[in-house]
Amino acid sequence: GAVVSQHPSRVICKSGTSVKIECRSLDFQATTMFWYRQFPKQSLMLMATSNEGSKATYEQGVEKDKFLINHASLTLSTLTVTSAHPEDSSFYICSARYQGPQETQYFGPGTRLLVL
Amino acid sequence: AQSVTQPDIHITVSEGASLELRCNYSYGATPYLFWYVQSPGQGLQLLLKYFSGDTLVQGIKGFEAEFKRSQSSFNLRKPSVHWSDAAEYFCAVVEGGTDKLIFGTGTRLQVFP
Numbered sequence: 001g002a003v004v005s006q007h008p009s010r011v012i013c014k015s016g017t018s019v020k021i022e023c024r025s026l027d028f029q030a031t032t033m034f035w036y037r038q039f040p041k042q043s044l045m046l047m048a049t050s051n052e053g054s055k056a057t058y059e060q061g062v063e064k065d066k067f068l069i070n071h072a073s074l075t076l077s078t079l080t081v082t083s084a085h086p087e088d089s090s091f092y093i094c095s096a097r098y099q100g101p102q103e104t105q106y107f108g109p110g111t112r113l114l115v116l
Numbered sequence: 117a118q119s120v121t122q123p124d125i126h127i128t129v130s131e132g133a134s135l136e137l138r139c140n141y142s143y144g145a146t147p148y149l150f151w152y153v154q155s156p157g158q159g160l161q162l163l164l165k166y167f168s169g170d171t172l173v174q175g176i177k178g179f180e181a182e183f184k185r186s187q188s189s190f191n192l193r194k195p196s197v198h199w200s201d202a203a204e205y206f207c208a209v210v211e212g213g214t215d216k217l218i219f220g221t222g223t224r225l226q227v228f229p
Binding site: 004006032034041042043044046049091093095097103104105106107108109110112 | 150152157158159160161162165206215216217219220221222224
């Protein structure tokens, strides 16, 4: 149980285009999902917290207008990188919080974004 | 603010040898602690977690971790490492009052045959 999927797993796009990444909790409902960014050989950096039915909460330094987050249902959150530039190239990972006796975040497999 | 320290950036062990990965945290109250493993190009897989109770926690893949309040540590151990254990290991703590995970910088484990 507690499986989280991400789509696509890898995407290459041209500079200036927008890219949407989906995060789904497959076997549980997640009122809260998280989006992280990971640079090569570094730890995860939290970008934003996504709450179902409300606006996302962004971490300091993360541009809201550039990284649009939508959490329209209890099993789906999307991250849209708008007007992508080469510096946005990175590994993006989502997680979904499983609400039970011991709340735990379960992570998706990640999306590798390359902006040319 | 809470923080997590993983002192070892890179560890190399021989297959079959024992393993201990160190994790220290700073948090006033009883923390919620986690160990995750990440294979290259993959997401994170939960190995084990500590919320309360028995301070020795058993996880998947033969891993265990011990919570030591006096040392503010939550070290990960495995008695006999397999080549497939080569990966990046992250220790994390839930930030008090929120549901955010604070990650350590990670320890890269390399296993030699």
